[in-house]
Amino acid sequence: MEKATLPGRYANIIIDISHEKVDKTFQYKIPEAMKGFLEPGMCVQVPFGTGNHMRKGYVIETTDIAEFPPEKMKEIATIVKDGVSVEADAIKLAAWMRETYGSTMIAALKTVLPVKQTVKLKEKKKIVCIATKEELTSAYGESLRKHQHAKVRILAELLKEPVLPYELVTGKLHVAAATVRSLESQGIIKVEAENYYRNPVQMEAAWETKKELSHEQQAVRDSILSDYEKGIRKTYLIHGITGSGKTEVYLALIEAVIKQGKQAIVLIPEIALTYQTLLRFYKRFGDRVSVMNSTLSAGEKYDQCIRAQKGEIDVIIGPRSALFVPFANLGLIVMDEEHEGSYKSELTPRYHARETAEYLAKIKGASLILGSATPSLEAYNRAQKGEYGLFKLTKRLTGGNLARTHIVDLRQELREGNRSIFSKKLQELIEDRLNKKEQIILFLNRRGYAGFISCRSCGYVMKCPHCDVSLSQHMGGKLVCHYCGYERASVTKCPSCTSPYILGFKAGTQQIEEQIHMRFPTARVLRMDGDTTKKKNSYEEILSAFAEEKADILVGTQMIVKGHDFPKVTLVGILAADLSLNDSDYRCGERTFQLLTQAAGRAGRGEREGDAVIQTYRPDHYSVIRAAQQDYEAFYEEEILYRELAGYPPAEHMLSIMITAKNEEAGSVFANEIAAYVKGLQEASEVCDKVKMIGPAKARIGKINDIYRFVIYLKHKDDTNLQNIRGEIEVFLDKKECRNEGVQFDLDPIDSF
C-alpha cells in the first residue's frame, strides 16, 4: 500500500442509486493499481451476482474493514470514465457532508437523494381568463359585495394577469376547486392543460413584466455576469434592505444563466416563500420554474427531481432541501435571507445550507449568490476578507422611508409608575394610529400567556417534571411545557412554601391581546403565534386577513416580522426587545439585531411615514442601539470584536458534542470518558493540543423528555482539526459496545445546548 491518499483495501459500492437502496452496499476488493485513486462518487464496473455479469456501480466509501472474508471478495473490474453524472455529484456531496458535519454515509446519502415514490403524473393546469375586462371588473365588484373572499382573491389576480398557474391558485391563494368550477360555469375562466401554453413566445407576451434595473442593480448584475462570462465562479453577498431590489437582480442573473443552457436553484426560507414571491418567478420563467416545499408529498417532491433531471425545468425554488434537486448543468445558486437559522438542518448530518451550497457550487462549476438585509456574521466576515464579492443595495425601490425609531427604557417607565406592558410613547402612538385608521404591529418574541411561574416569597419555579425547563402559563390557567407538551393545572399556592404569591412574570401574546382589549376596546386585534397557527394554512389566513384590513392591530411572535408586506402599517411596537438577549448563547446579540431590524423595517413600507417603538430594559446594548439606527456595519464591527475576543464562530470554529442518556449518572460517566479520550489525543499530538475543550457540562437544557443531556465543546480556528478529532472519537465510539447513550456532533451550532 504505497501512496494511498485515501485509506482502504476495500470499496463499498452501491449498484442502484436511490434513497431506498443506499443501505444495500456491496463490498469489493480494490485492485492494486486503483489503490489511492478511488473516490466517493466514482463510477465503476463490477462483476455482480452468481453469473458475474458486469454492472455499473458507484463508490460510496473506501475502508480497511472487511465485511466478510476477503478471500471470498470479488475485485472491481474497471473505473468508468464517462464524465461526471448527477449521481456521482450527489455521492460526492454526501461524502463531503459526512466528512464536514459527521454522520454515517448512509444518513448523508439519504439526505441528498430524493425518496422515490411514483405518483400518477397529474396534469399541470392553468386558469385562463376568457371574459372581457369589463365582465371581469363587474364580477369582481359583485363578489366583493357578496363577501366571497376566495373569488375576490382570484379575480383580483386575474385583473392583473390573464393566466394563472392552477396550483398557485388552489395552493397559495387558498381558493377551493369548487370556487374555480363556479367561475368556470359563469364563463369567466377556462381551465386548460399546461401543454397548451408551452409555447414560450405566447408565454412571454402574457407574462413578462421585466423591470428596467436601477443603476445600483445594474452594477451588481453586470459585475457578476462579467465574472461569469470570464469563467470565474465564486460566492457573492448582496447586502440590501428589504425592498432594495435584490430579488429583481436574482431574476436578471438567473435569466442570463438560463440563456446559456444552465439551471438555477433559489433557496428561500419556507416562511418567506410567499405567493407574491412565487408569482414573480412564474411570471418570468413560466412553467420552467417549480417549487419545492414541505407541503408537497414525497411523490410530488420526487416528481420535481425527475423533471429537473429530464431538463423540463430550469429553476427550482424552495427551502434548504431544494439544494438536492439534481440539475445536470447547474449554473447558479441563490440563497435569499442567508442569515436565517432555518438554513441549518436539525437532523444528522446537521448541515448548513450556505456551506453546502458553496461546496455544491464548487463541484458543479456554479456561482453562489447570498442575499440579506442583515447578513450573518459568517458571510459578512468572509466578504470583508475578500473571499466573497460584496455588493450593497442602499435604496428602497418601493418608496417609503425607513421608520423613525424610538428606544424606550422600561426601567424608567417603571420608575415613573407605569406598570403596563405599553410605554407612554407606545400608548400615544397606538391611539394616534387607531384614530387615523392606520395599522399597527405589536411584536413579542415569546409565546404563551405568560413566561415562567415563580414564587415571589421563596423563588420556587414551576418546572416540567420531564424536561429541565420552566412551565408556561396559558389561557385558562393551564401550565404547559413547550418542549414535550406536558400539561398540568395551575397552582394557587407555592408547592414549596405554600405562599399564595406564586405568579407569572413576563407577558405573553395572549396577555397582550387582553391588555389591548382593556385599553383600546374598539381596536380589532389578530393574534399570531405558535398556538393560533397550529392548523394548516392558518398562518396565511391570519396574514391575509390583516392585509385585507380586517384588523387594526396584529400581535405576534417572530413569525410576523418576516415575509408579507403591509403598506398600511405605520407603527411597530417591539414590546420587550431584550428578551432574546437573555438566551445564554453567543448568537443572541446577532439574533436580537436581526429581529429588531426586521421588525422596525415593517413600519413605513407604504407612502406614509412610520414609527417603530423599541421597548427595552437594556437601552444601552449595542444590538438594540444599532438596530434602532439601522446601522449594520456598526453592529458588525462590535459583534465581530466580541466573537474574536471570546473565540466564537466565525472567528473560530466550534464543534459541539452532545451526549444523551436515559440515566443521568451513566450519561455523566460517558461524557467524562469522551472528554478523557480527547485529553489523551491532546497530550499525544501538538495539533490536537491547540484545540480548546470546554466541558463536559450539563447542557443548558439538562433534560428533555426524560433524556439527560451533556455537552462538550471543542474550539479551534481550523475546522479540519476539529473534523479529525471527531473522526477519532467516532472510531473510539465504534469500538465501545453499543449502549444506551447517544452522541451527536454539530459543527458551528446555531443554538447552543
Ligand code: ADP
Ligand atoms: P428585495 O428582494 O430586496 O426585497 P425586490 O426585488 O423584491 O427587493 O424589490 C422590491 C420592490 O421593488 C418589488 O415590488 C419590485 O417589483 C420593485 N422593483 C425592484 N426593482 C425595480 C426596478 N428596477 N424598477 C422598479 N421597481 C423595482
Ligand code: ZN
Ligand atoms: Zn414559595
Ligand code: ZN
Ligand atoms: Zn417537558
